[in-house]
Amino acid sequence: MIAKSPIVKHLVLIGGGHSHLAVLKHLGMHPVPGLAVTLISRDINVPYSGLLPGFISGTYDTKEISIDLRPLAQFAKARIIQADIKNIDLNDKKLILPNRPNIPFDLLSINIGSEPNLNMIPGAQDHAIGIKPLPAFLELWPQLLQRTISTLTQKEQFKFAIVGGGPASVELAFSIHHRIKNDLNLTGAEKSNLQIQIISAEKTLLQFHNNRVRSFAAKELTTRNIDILLEKKMSACEKGTIICEDETEIAADAIICATGASLPSWPAKCGLAISQDGFIEVDSFLKSTSHDYVFAAGDAATIKGEIRPKSGVYAVRQGLPLAKNLIKHATNKRLKKYKPQTHALALMSMGNKTAIASRNKFFMHGRIVWLVKDRIDINFVKKYSNFPQMDNNLGLEKGLVDNKTQQLLESHAMRCAGCGAKVANSVLQDVLHQLPNTEKQEILTNFSSAEDAALIQLGDNKVLLQSVDQIKAFINDPWVFARIATNHCLSDIYAMGCKPHSALAIVGLPFASKEYSQSELRQLMLSCSETLQEQNCSLIGGHSAESEDLTFGLSVNGFTTEDEVLCKNGMQKDDVLILTKPLGSGTLLAADMRSKASHSNIQGALNAMAISNQEASSILVKLKATACTDITGFGLAGHLLEMLAKDRIEVSINLDDIPIMDGAVNSLKQGIFSSLHEDNRTVSSYISGRSNLSKMPKYEILFDPQTSGGLLASISSELAEICVNQLIGAGYQSTRIIGRVLCSNTEEPKIIIE
Numbered sequence: 001m002i003a004k005s006p007i008v009k010h011l012v013l014i015g016g017g018h019s020h021l022a023v024l025k026h027l028g029m030h031p032v033p034g035l036a037v038t039l040i041s042r043d044i045n046v047p048y049s050g051l052l053p054g055f056i057s058g059t060y061d062t063k064e065i066s067i068d069l070r071p072l073a074q075f076a077k078a079r080i081i082q083a084d085i086k087n088i089d090l091n092d093k094k095l096i097l098p099n100r101p102n103i104p105f106d107l108l109s110i111n112i113g114s115e116p117n118l119n120m121i122p123g124a125q126d127h128a129i130g131i132k133p134l135p136a137f138l139e140l141w142p143q144l145l146q147r148t149i150s151t152l153t154q155k156e157q158f159k160f161a162i163v164g165g166g167p168a169s170v171e172l173a174f175s176i177h178h179r180i181k182n183d184l185n186l187t188g189a190e191k192s193n194l195q196i197q198i199i200s201a202e203k204t205l206l207q208f209h210n211n212r213v214r215s216f217a218a219k220e221l222t223t224r225n226i227d228i229l230l231e232k233k234m235s236a237c238e239k240g241t242i243i244c245e246d247e248t249e250i251a252a253d254a255i256i257c258a259t260g261a262s263l264p265s266w267p268a269k270c271g272l273a274i275s276q277d278g279f280i281e282v283d284s285f286l287k288s289t290s291h292d293y294v295f296a297a298g299d300a301a302t303i304k305g306e307i308r309p310k311s312g313v314y315a316v317r318q319g320l321p322l323a324k325n326l327i328k329h330a331t332n333k334r335l336k337k338y339k340p341q342t343h344a345l346a347l348m349s350m351g352n353k354t355a356i357a358s359r360n361k362f363f364m365h366g367r368i369v370w371l372v373k374d375r376i377d378i379n380f381v382k383k384y385s386n387f388p389q390m391d392n393n394l395g396l397e398k399g400l401v402d403n404k405t406q407q408l409l410e411s412h413a414m415r416c417a418g419c420g421a422k423v424a425n426s427v428l429q430d431v432l433h434q435l436p437n438t439e440k441q442e443i444l445t446n447f448s449s450a451e452d453a454a455l456i457q458l459g460d461n462k463v464l465l466q467s468v469d470q471i472k473a474f475i476n477d478p479w480v481f482a483r484i485a486t487n488h489c490l491s492d493i494y495a496m497g498c499k500p501h502s503a504l505a506i507v508g509l510p511f512a513s514k515e516y517s518q519s520e521l522r523q524l525m526l527s528c529s530e531t532l533q534e535q536n537c538s539l540i541g542g543h544s545a546e547s548e549d550l551t552f553g554l555s556v557n558g559f560t561t562e563d564e565v566l567c568k569n570g571m572q573k574d575d576v577l578i579l580t581k582p583l584g585s586g587t588l589l590a591a592d593m594r595s596k597a598s599h600s601n602i603q604g605a606l607n608a609m610a611i612s613n614q615e616a617s618s619i620l621v622k623l624k625a626t627a628c629t630d631i632t633g634f635g636l637a638g639h640l641l642e643m644l645a646k647d648r649i650e651v652s653i654n655l656d657d658i659p660i661m662d663g664a665v666n667s668l669k670q671g672i673f674s675s676l677h678e679d680n681r682t683v684s685s686y687i688s689g690r691s692n693l694s695k696m697p698k699y700e701i702l703f704d705p706q707t708s709g710g711l712l713a714s715i716s717s718e719l720a721e722i723c724v725n726q727l728i729g730a731g732y733q734s735t736r737i738i739g740r741v742l743c744s745n746t747e748e749p750k751i752i753i754e
């Protein structure tokens, strides 16, 4: 019986703008069974523009002003892909993505914001900085600030020219001024060399605001010696110079463009109707006036007959109506009209923890206004960074188990995927040892040899290696998952020092509409065959079946000679232990499932998992490693013990030398463990060291199950340095010597923590 609803429609959201934040949160709170959701965004860590001036003035740090889309997408059970969309095939309902297969959709929503159009001004791309995209500006700002300070320290003038006469320019000018004037390392004389000029094509500053707001802002800017130059339209830009339409030239050390919002050209090129003011034209349902299955919101869209200034307030307000209309459209219900408010409240920061409030004729300024702005903006970031714990209902019939058992089962209801979903070693060994088997002379391995692949003699010293592995998808992107799963499955062959020759695939595909299944399978198999091709391994067949979760595996063949095979046992006294990839994927993927992992940490983990062990294996064979295995589900401790068991070897390990993925220790400290972790910990009776060992923050990493983990090998100490250098040179940047072999033939295998 398949318990999950089949996927029958696919909603794709382009852009992680303000409106889509609300859409994702709404879908997380009110899932729509049968609807798959994909978010594609150029930026995954999105700074909130309302807090940007506070970041520039030094009130907030980057983390405080950013929303990480990954946990939000996880909460919404949405697939997240980082990509800059530039093309949509609206007829075939497909998104054209660079470097991966196209993505079909049934329903599309666009919330890509707006940007000052630097393309239109010759030289601006090279010699001016756009305030948007915000992530790019945020990355540039520390260097710009440093350049400003070092110029001022040399008692020279530094001039900022801020192009544009709207709230963004005004806020920027106030914030930069405040930041420099409060720099404790600069003397008063040095600070007085700072010049800031606002340059606007309009007749007045803040043209969409009332007179009291305009004159107060102008007065405050003047008090701070911030110059306002009106009716000057930038027509070109050269290094350090703005050229205006009237041919005036304005010199500046930094030119920042915060000019009017514009839409990139690609939505129009794709055939979407464009409004009078140059944005995607939508009706009062937020649906494109040209395409029934496309919605748009935020700065990128204009509601026909309802032109408003581009401001985040409108984008935020459109979020919930957009979410509801997307769901209504997907479920064939009547859409609901949305009318934007006529005026929006603008709260403009003045850098010094005071702010100006402006709405139609309303004006207010001061500390209280800033406190309100601070509260609204910080709460907005929190709203999309913290999520309610969703129900872990097991769906068990009442009375089947007692309350205690029910609670215990619920606490484990979130089962890990990848190698965290392996059957526990203890369960496996119990069963395997009881199995009757037909021994054959040419089969060199058996269940108890615990090798990574089976060895079958072919004669003439030749051997055939065969392995099989299958994992459950730990990420809902089949393209990324298949690359990692393929490398994971090939790894058993590499761990034995051999090259893969051919493979058969096993796919478990969840029940879905024919079109959706086809697209999923295409992405999965293209990614697998691309990865196999890179490693000269042929795909020679396979089998697919319907399953509750997406699973993928390979049975791999490899040929080699008997004397070239690397085995788990064979370590020699004084050998060093080398690990080629960082640990931590188990806990990080478990955190990701709980919407508690950051994009950068998960991306780091996925990048490490996507690295093939091919090159590492060749290097270890060439340098005559004495033993080797790959680290997967049983964690470093479990796999190391397998290597030590036969010869009863004692090794020492230094926890500080173990390479660990960013964020993994922190995740373990929060008590986030992969499902298999607890069972992996049973080998701790073979581990000894300091008395407070189990309290050491890195201790738990020994039991963390890995998916597509690195190779762990022993090698003579004389070759250790060469080996590490070669591995690092081959791209295994995290390679470390983590320990050494103390002695063999002891009473029992032992891992001593230094």
Ligand SMILES: Cc1cc2nc3c(=O)[nH]c(=O)nc-3n(C[C@H](O)[C@H](O)[C@H](O)COP(=O)(O)OP(=O)(O)OC[C@H]3O[C@@H](n4cnc5c(N)ncnc54)[C@H](O)[C@@H]3O)c2cc1C
Binding pocket: 014, 015, 016, 017, 018, 019, 020, 040, 041, 042, 043, 044, 046, 049, 050, 051, 052, 053, 083, 084, 085, 086, 111, 112, 113, 114, 131, 132, 167, 168, 171, 172, 258, 297, 298, 299, 300, 310, 311, 312, 313, 314, 315, 316, 346, 347
């Ligand atoms: C300095 C500054 C301060 C501001 N302060 C305020 C304020 O206090 N209040 C206010 O209401 N407004 C403010 N604004 C205006 C506000 O920033 C915008 O109106 C608002 O961000 C628009 O939101 P949005 O949802 O349309 O898109 P955005 O918030 O701009 O989000 C667009 C998203 O789309 C993604 N994206 C873009 N192109 C693509 C693509 N081709 N493919 C995939 N993804 C893509 C981006 O990565 C981003 O995640 C300020 C602007 C600036 C510059």
